[in-house]
Amino acid sequence: MNTEVKSGARMLDLLEYLAGCSEPVKLKDIVATLGFPKSSAHALAQTLVSRGYAIQDSTERYVLVHASRHRSATRAHEARLLSAAHPVMEQLRDVSGETVVLAVRNTRGESKRLAKCVSRQAIRFDVDLDGNSESYCTATGRLLLAHWDAALTDAYLARVPLIARTPKTVIDPDAIRALFVRIQEDGVSICDEEHILGSTGLAVPIRGRDGSVVAALNLGVVTTRYQSRSGELIAALKDAGRQISERLGYRESR
Structure with missing residues (x-):
């Protein structure tokens, strides 16, 4: 039986994806790579930003705060x-x-x-x-x-x-x-x-x-x-x- 919570799994997928990116990425890249609905991808990314795990730059690209384990x-x-x-x-x-x-x-x-x-x-x-x-x-x-x-x-x-x-x-x-x-x-x-x-x-x-x-x-x-x-x-x-x-x-x- 699959016990994964869908939203939790998607958040972890997004964190792992951003951690592997050498450059900031746009929302459309997240959607294309992970296959999330645009609305879900945006909500997850904005949650990371609001909690201080990521930032959104002036061109609306997302980048992970790598030292955010504290x-x-x-x-x-x-x-x-x-x-x-x-x-x-x-x-x-x-x-x-x-x-x-x-x-x-x-x-x-x-x-x-x-x-x-x-x-x-x-x-x-x-x-x-x-x-x-x-x-x-x-x-x-x-x-x-x-x-x-x-x-x-x-x-x-x-x-x-x-x-x-x-x-x-x-x-x-x-x-x-x-x-x-x-x-x-x-x-x-x-x-x-x-x-x-x-x-x-x-x-x-x-x-x-x-x-x-x-x-x-x-x-x-x-x-x-x-x-x-x-x-x-x-x-x-x-x-x-x-x-x-x-x-x-x-x-x-x-």
Whole structure:
């Protein structure tokens, strides 16, 4: 006997479908792929949006909030963040030609990826949204640590094994703290082949209405392309970070 509840099964089908999509999708794509009636597909998708599991962008496409496995307040915060960031991320991906990632910091100092817009180039950087990322040797992780409470950052550096992932990885705690100061001064975090050889990461802060750093915006770049376009890529990333911060209500004092 089939004990599935039809509406529940459809919701799970929709969640699994959205989780496997690398780009936002329109309602007509959901209907065509899953075979749902349009009215049912729309109701299910809107339920995900209202509960903070997905967002609907300015072109009425749906995208899943990948880090939505937590309490509702966190989901709502992450959904608002992704709603503000996603159109800018797509624009940055198209302008730079590189992969864009949005991440936040968890309570243990580790970076948690929320969304990505993957480069369309044949040779490109990509990440698993559910994978782990060592904060001490990645651009995103260092950016978020640099803007964290100093005592908590020290506790993180004392707790986590500082392993050299490549010959270029900085693992001395004092040297990493010096990098935090430079990140705060320059407004950008750069990890050049410290996590993966052949890949250079750049990250800038996303600020909330009160000016606090609520997320990091990252560009994952093939190192050879970064070397020839570093100034252009940093400028584009900073501009995108400013746009997202303004969409969240932050206004930089002049």
